[in-house]
Amino acid sequence: MHRVAILGAGGAGKTVLAHKLGDLLGVPVIHLDELRYDASWNVVSEEEFFAAQRKVVAGARWVVDGNGSASLPIRAAAADTIIVLDPHPLVCLAGIILRGLRYGGGQHPGGVYVRVNCEFLHYVVSYRRKTLPKVLRVLDEHAGHATVLHLTSRRSANRLIRELDDAERGHQ
Numbered sequence: 001m002h003r004v005a006i007l008g009a010g011g012a013g014k015t016v017l018a019h020k021l022g023d024l025l026g027v028p029v030i031h032l033d034e035l036r037y038d039a040s041w042n043v044v045s046e047e048e049f050f051a052a053q054r055k056v057v058a059g060a061r062w063v064v065d066g067n068g069s070a071s072l073p074i075r076a077a078a079a080d081t082i083i084v085l086d087p088h089p090l091v092c093l094a095g096i097i098l099r100g101l102r103y104g105g106g107q108h109p110g111g112v113y114v115r116v117n118c119e120f121l122h123y124v125v126s127y128r129r130k131t132l133p134k135v136l137r138v139l140d141e142h143a144g145h146a147t148v149l150h151l152t153s154r155r156s157a158n159r160l161i162r163e164l165d166d167a168e169r170g171h172q
Helices: 014-025 032-036 046-057 069-078 089-103 118-142 154-170
Strands: 003-008 029-031 062-065 081-085 147-151
Touching: 003 014, 003 069, 014 029, 014 062, 014 081, 014 154, 029 032, 032 046, 046 062, 046 069, 069 118, 081 118, 081 154, 089 118, 147 154
Parallel strands: 003 062, 003 081, 029 062, 081 147
Antiparallel strands: none
């Protein structure tokens, strides 16, 4: 597990898992929000966004968290492991609320730019029904070489971290 892409709805826990994996594996963590927005949090052009991702995934080791359906083939083709976080939408909404309470608006230290509006909440609630099937089709097309882990709860994500940590300790 050297090149990991983490996908999922807002509030699913992508950033938290990315930081845990990055620490455990000793690899850099890149948040797509950092590539999608400039220093003033204005959206960059698609060309710039795609080029930045190509540069990141050309590296030997990384964890990238975030969505971006149009550019998913870039990450999917380069990743050796893809983790799809798919907790119940209510879990995602709770994650968004807790993040908002903890950090307020703007960027929080984990790399996410907090911007909650009705469109975003609709996206989160409908992710499983509308977006996830499209994501899985892209993965089928571009990530046949990769291990795809479809985790449907925070418990399963925490179990993955524990298992990897135990495996790391066993190799030392």
